Amino acid sequence: MKVLIAIDSFKGSISSIKGSEAISLGIRDIYPEAQIVTLPLADGGEGTVETLVQATNGKLVKKEVIGPLKEKVEAIYGILGDEKTAVIEVAAACGLPLVPYNQRNPFFTTTYGVGELISDAIEKGCREFVIGLGGSATNDAGIGMLQALGFRFYNMNNEKVGVDGQALTDIWKMDLGHVNTKLKECTFRVACDVKNPLYGPDGAACIFGPQKGATPEMVGQLDKGLKHFAEFVLDKLGIDINQIEGAGAAGGLGAAFSGFLHAHLQSGIELVLEIIEMEKSMQGIDFVITGEGKLDGQTSMGKAPLGVAQLAQKHGIPVLALAGGITEETAALNKLGVTSYFSIVNTPMTLEEAMDPKVTFSNLRSTTNQLFRLLQAVRTGVKT
Structure with missing residues (x-):
């Protein structure tokens, strides 16, 4: 199992570096020997x-x-x-x-x-x-x-x-x-x-x-x-x-x-992906995980997750997108390279609670854990 993590920051909550760390832990909870490549992202703005x-x-x-x-x-x-x-x-x-x-x-x-x-x-x-x-x-x-x-x-x-x-x-x-x-x-x-x-x-x-x-x-x-x-x-x-x-x-x-x-x-995002040589990092990758604080209509207009998804689509690699908030417009991403997208908010809470860095870190890890637990079950055919 080789996974590329390439997420933007969850602005106002957690940096792309800390978010990537949380996702890595969620993967290793299920696949301790997984090879994980981490490339924190930004789209030319903050970070x-x-x-x-x-x-x-x-x-x-x-x-x-x-x-x-x-x-x-x-x-x-x-x-x-x-x-x-x-x-x-x-x-x-x-x-x-x-x-x-x-x-x-x-x-x-x-x-x-x-x-x-x-x-x-x-x-x-x-x-x-x-x-x-x-x-x-x-x-x-x-x-x-x-x-x-x-x-x-x-x-x-x-x-x-x-x-x-x-x-x-x-x-x-x-x-x-x-x-x-x-x-x-x-x-x-x-x-x-x-x-x-x-x-x-x-x-x-x-x-x-x-x-x-x-x-x-x-x-x-x-x-x-x-x-x-x-x-x-x-x-x-x-x-x-x-x-x-x-x-x-x-x-x-x-x-x-x-x-x-x-x-x-x-x-x-095109400039950032070019500098960090994202396409080279996709060689031999089984899954790509991307995301940002909110997936909405703006995401499909050229923000970081879209850039990652389009490169992955070019190489036929499945893409999982994680976000705190998701709107109806996000569905357009399924035609642009994002295989599936998920909100990490797993219980009713205020926006202030959801954006607490500790909560975001925990939710990123637990959501990733559950996704890869499902993936493991599908791959092995064994109920967990």
Whole structure:
């Protein structure tokens, strides 16, 4: 018996690493000699750094940077086992959780710290970057990050503009003479699972601004700023950053990475699976176990369990998916590679109880135990 465990974190409850441990114990309860391969997952969002660092025997790096409110914060990024690839979650430097609820205002938040993390990794010898977008508190189209990397933007009076969302409408001139020269040696792969343009009804401000604290009036002003910046870049560089798929991700960071750093934006889970070489790990596997906190319609749109299931389906390997919650839309996964899916909640309980890490760990182990007990009975034809 050889089993591959590849689950995402059960967000707010248990990490993919601890969840994998619980599932492993459930398997060994029934098959003590089972060969178990564990590959914790993330989809480009929260947990991506930890996942890729562990999978490649890399290391975590702490760095004090300018946070979203322009105050110092301690951010963590990873350097993978090859010692040349840095993995950065932008939320570590400009994430919404770093901003108290009563201070959320994308006029004044900045991505400057993201640029500082990139600069630090470059100084440590990294030339390849994996960037996880999502969860930002910003709407500055990445001008904060770009300024930390040496790009300079000026207003009509030849004064440097600010590093936040409100500064976008002030930009009239750009100076590339101070850009970090080592950026030319760097390659950026960006995990981006949204298709939004930079501005307009489906742009960064209109769609994501309100959750970052923007009022309807502010949304309008921010959208004007994004449009002005896009037209400025088109005029000066000949690049239409608005029409790039995913330009509006993370308050416009997608546009900055693609337009200025020539990044390749791709599906988060596809990027992660590629880096950890998931397909190689499926050789000789009898069963794959995947899962996340909740299986729903979003799962079938490209989240971690779907990526795993599609690879397993390619090799004809049965897939079991485990989750805390399951909705009716989850049935679509049966046509996309998931053989069977199961909720680990085995008795009536509140959401708070179900998300308790100890309860989740116990439920993952016991559910796996019961599934493999059934499997053992079917395989041997012996009642247990």
